[in-house]
Amino acid sequence: MMTRRPAPYLAWGLWVVLAALGGLGTALFFGASRFDVDTAALMLAFALFPTVGALIVSNRPGNVTGWIFLFIGIGTAITYFSAGYLAYETFAQRHLPGAAIVDWMGNLVWPLNIGFGLLLLQVFPTGRPLSPRWRSLAWITVVLLAADALASGFMPGQFSGETTINPFGIDALGPLLNLVPVGAQILIIPVGLLSVLSAILRFWRSRGDQRQQMKWFAYGAAVGVICIAVNVVVIPNSSSSPGSSVGFAAAFAALPIGAGVAVLRYRLYDIDVLINRTLVYATLTATLAGVYFGTVFAAEAILRLATGRRDLPAVVIVATTLVIAALFTPLRRRIQAIIDQRFYRRKYDAARTLTSFGQTLRTETDLTQLSAHLLDVVEETMRPAYASLWLLPPRRVVDATTSATRAATARRVMTVREP
DSSP states (O other): OOOTTHHHHHHHHHHHHHHHHHHHHHHHHHHTTOOOHHHHHHHHHHHHHHHHHHHHHHHOTTOHHHHHHHHHHHHHHHHHHHHHHHHHHHHHTSOOTTHHHHHHHHHHHTTHHHHHHHHHHHHTTTTSOSSHHHHHHHHHHHHHHHHHHHHHHHOOSBOTTOOOBOTTOOGGGHHHHHHHHHHHHHHHHHHHHHHHHHHHHHHHHOOHHHHHHHHHHHHHHHHHHHHHHHHHHHSSSOTTSTTTTHHHHHHHHHHHHHHHHHHHTSSTTHHHHHHHHHHHHHHHHHHHHHHHHHHHHHHHHHHHHHHOOOSOOHHHHHHHHHHHHHHHHHHHHHHHHHHHHHHOHHHHHHHHHHHHHHHHHHHOOOHHHHHHHHHHHHHHHHOOSOOEEEEOOOOOEEOTTTOOEEOOOEEEEOOOOOO
């Protein structure tokens, strides 16, 4: 997009502007007594988008992914500042200068984040569409979101869900402008499905580093979905309670973190270990929680039927906790084995091969057969292009009776095998 020198300066300059907007919005929320845990969590989560974008642009200036994250940061920063400005106006109970324009800007830029999110699915991680044929989908996405934003910006009347009148509304174009958002919202559904399909095809065709990059991106998206699901289950109907949006904030933060690690290529191959541990401990936590609560509820029901009491004795809680502690290690090993066997078959087979070779070492005495077996194990578990085994000659041994010197050299080289 730009030469290497001005791109980082522009990206970090834009980041400073967005940070200033975020700071002003936070000050306004404080002034309106509206700054709480949820607001802070959402602010920090959305601040990751421009930060990751600036880092990507600094290190990969030709990759459009960084600019997409920066543009998402523009939308979130302006919306955050607009919400704080209007909250302070309501708290102060007086009209602030430019409140209508600030509200207009917040309503105008926020829907654009949907389009930038779809573009991210289409171009991640290379910054280019999957193929020239998919480039038309990116242009359709841009046109749809631009038409929706322009129609919303000049639509007469009140903003959706607000009491502010649009200061730039054009009454003469009202009927036409009302149709544009409806058509854009209908067409954005197949565009979104095609964007997801593009990301899936890219993952399916990717190899090497790009496959690991796609795994990081998918991992961040999966963690985000899990955080939202947990937030909805734990706090189903308490949107006004403190901390009710922390799960959503964690979900919004997971995507830029995963994408940033993927594009910057920092410890890419640790993602397989991370996914493995996540699967193991998430399954283990869910299983132990089910056992704990199932045992407690069953004991409570039995006690209620037998004695009519509703409160459980402390000994039942202690016994259940001890059972959970005793189950932790064997259950973790069992779940690890099941996940390795199901999702990491190569690792599972390699572990079994090494275990079998360890048992052979205890009984095999023929050096030639042992050497051949060792090379077969290396070839099966590590799949090298070729493997060689060199046995150093034994040191010179002096016989006390004959003073004769004996030396032997053994060498065996396995032929080249392409993986």
